[in-house]
Amino acid sequence: MNVPPLTYPTYTVDGVPMDSTGWYLTPTTRRRPLPAAKAVAVEVPGRAGQLPVLGLDVEATTITLGLFVTCCRPDGTEGDLEALEHNLAALYSVFGVRHRLLDVRHMPAPGIELQASATVLAAADPDVDIPNRYARMQVVLTIPGTYWRDVSALTWAGKLPAAAQTVTPLAGSTAPIVDALVRITGPATNPKITDVATGVTLAYAGAITGGQRVLVDCENMRAARVSTNTWDLAGGTDVTGSVDSTGPGSASRWLHLTPAMAGHDPFSRAITVTTTATGTSGASAVEIRARRAHL
Template identity: 90%
Template sequence: MNVPPLSYPTYTVDGVPMDSTGWYLTPATRRRPLPAVKAVSVEVPGRAGQLPVLGLDVEATTVPLGLFVTCNRPDGTEGDLEALEHNLAALYSVFGVRHRLLDVRHMPAPGIELQASATVLAAVDPDVDIANRFARMQVVLTVPGTYWRDVSAVTWSGKLPGAGQVVTPLAGSTAPIADALVRFTGPATNPKITDAASGVTVAYTGALTGGQRLLVDCENLRAARVSTDTWDLAGGTDVTGSMDSSGPGSANRWLHLTPAMAGHDPYSRSITVTTTASGTSGASAVEIRARRAHL
């Protein structure tokens, strides 16, 4: 049974193509689904309906992959039941990893590659057609972090202070970015950065001299002051206790860079920040290193 695999859209799992000589994706499962929102309802007696609640997080994403498994050997020649069993065993080895998360890549079109870390929680029960040496598998991937990300991080440099600055390398995101690295370069006193869409602010209560840098790890809620040109917090002076975050959702996370549409144009999605500080000079700056996030 030689069925030519479709090129796009497609997935890989730990570098293994899901469209290969021994198996291929069903057409119905080639697109990633839109994640569900964690529903919260607040009802007030005497008031119709429910109170609107903004800023809700989303559920973990589930990605169902339907696979047709053939009896084709790795070299493309048609085999028998033994070849079918080898193909099933190969897929079991891919999806059966439990000591770490799987590296899943989604390629919806040429030149686009999105990454997510996932695991398989549901049972996988192949439907095997012995007579035709053929099987069907439904594998449900769970993405705990919900969002798909660009494979590589980008770095943006901005002004300190500066109002309404568009973080151009992160344009096109469709989901908030909560794990950015922010770097302030002194001299600067009480540097602060605010995400325009969400209104969330992260601020440092202290002063940076010329040549000093403040590294803010938004994912791990850590900050360090360093004296070298580095993005590594290790070896720096821990100043996490001097950081302050305010705004919606700031109780359990720091800056979450949120894309917003320009007017009514859904194709124009940008992240805008405002920075403030006193005692700055021409050498003062802010930088953001992050990967775009996608629903």
């Protein structure tokens, strides 16, 4: 039963195609869902309804891969029940990893590849048709981090100081980016970066001399002063205590860059930042390295 695999949309798990010789995705395989917000209800006596709460985080998402498993051997030749069992065992080995998260890639169309880290929590019980030598199974993937990401990070170079700068490489994101690396090049005193959409700020208290850089890891809430053109905090002087972040969500992460529509155009989604500092020169700059995030 050598059925030609579908081309798009498709998935890979740890580099293993889900449309392959021995198995392929069923037409009912779901696309990634829109994540739900974590529910928070604030009720006030004497007031109808609930108080609106903004800036809510979202729940972990799940996606179900429906797989049709055939008895085809890896070389494409027709097999038997032994080949079917080998194909099921191969899929079990892919989805049975427990010591790390799975690298899941979603290719909804040519030229688009999104990545997420996932694990399998729900049981997958194959429905095996012995006489016809095939099986159907559904694998439910849980994505703890919710968002899908671009595979590669992009770097943006901006001005310091400057108002309302568009971080052009990150345009097109549909979800906040919470793990950006920010590098500030001196000279600059008390530099600050503000995400225009949310008002969240990232500030460094102190002076950065010419030739010095302060590198900030927004996800892990760490910072270091470095003297080389590097994106690695290792080897730098820790200055985490000199960094402060304010605004919604800043207690658990720094500077979540949030895309916003331009007017009423849903196809125009830009991340905009404002930078301020004193004591700057033409060499002063701010850079952001990150992967775009997608709902």
